[in-house]
Amino acid sequence: MESSQFPFSTPSPVQKLTALPELDLYIKRDDLIHPVVSGNKWRKLKGFFEELPQGQAILTFGGPYSNHLPAAAFSAKFLGHPIIGIVRGEELNATSNANLAYCQSQGMKLHFISRSDYRELRNMGWQISSAQKELWEATHARTLPEGGAGTHAIEGCGEIWKELAEEPDHLVLASGTGTTVHGILHAMPENSKTHVHVVSAVKGAQRECAAVQATAQSKGIHLHWEDDLHFGGFGKWTPELLALRAQFESATGIPIDPNYNAKVLAYLHRQQLSGKVLWLHTGGVSF
Template structure:
């Protein structure tokens, strides 16, 4: 299933007078999309190597990771179970999970905080079960995301990505360091208090010299929006034909637009924005666009 795939690099004409390209990881797969494909690639390889047949993971009621994990398991013949944070719910994302055969265990928010304990309580005696952290976070995910750098031109000045946990960003910076590039990585935390992401990245990279966090573009917090962000999405999608989601990629592209408008970069800087997919997140916010 996880054969070598190089997503295309597309020029973007939305930012007048600036050379901006988009790494279209959103085109990798409609359900195992973008960075989810990258993160799961080596996780599933290890599960197979260790002869595990049951993937157990975690996420919220609108988690792109859960849909991706369910789809990946279905295609590779694995069973899948997810601990879902919060009260029992029904929505389009959970429907997709169920259609892919994933068992859902709704878990109160306090219990959900201790994921290892949840796994041990339900699957501790199950030798076939394989623990996968929320969002697929971990060293395997970093390894998968680091491979993006080899698919990009070596002369990029600035690379942008959105961040929730910092795993994708850690992989990108690791790749930049491995290939000894001069590229600066710009990370847009999509939640309040995103400064912790720098520490998460540092765990995998050793130094953050080529990292810049832009923490002021969270628009109220994780999965929060404002009318300004919604209007930006409408204009961006209508003008470019490139779909973006309110949770991750819209905040990244808004940050890039704002920095360009304020002359943050040197003239003729070569900029790439990573489209990490996650477009199913639109389903949880359709009322925002009415």
């Protein structure tokens, strides 16, 4: 499908933020791309859907609170593709939470598997046996890895950088798998003046950190990986973090999720960055 037919608004706007007056701070509002396919989700999915033959079925994967599953479910429905979602957690069902209920309401067929089976699929790089495909009625489906990862996602996230009218002194963003920052680094010129600051929302993401650092180093880009502001790890936060987030939201009217962007906010409060600072709002939806 032609990308001009997609209902997602890019380029996303950049706005000046005065909520942290000690910083010359701007925010790139990827959260405004779409209410459900928010933030980096459409960046990661666009290339996949562009290359998909009409009506082609999709098989994808995620945890029960994944932002990826509802984004994929909405996009597939809108663009006319049947979609099957494999969810981590065999004890769950489509009514276990609002996230999963939304996926089902969009027509996604859900299958629930154990954490160990899910881990194995991930370790196998989402290579699915024909027996599993048959079981899930996904024989002809095209695999979309967890989180929408793939070369299409790297290219899509590179568009974030290409949309910038000027290079900031600092670019600050949250990371989970590191796909978003990888895409940005790929699009950046060698020896860019922009310092990239990555706030890991995940505890102990050494593998992701090493991969991202290696890419930055190979291009002569200065990158700081912050692994001390995960607030206990993915899906964890503290009353202080939630208070910081609430204060920011009431001052600006810009919603931020506690998993990723609130941790970036905590980093911006802590770090004394001088020069033009750009925060990439990577979205995040709660149902």
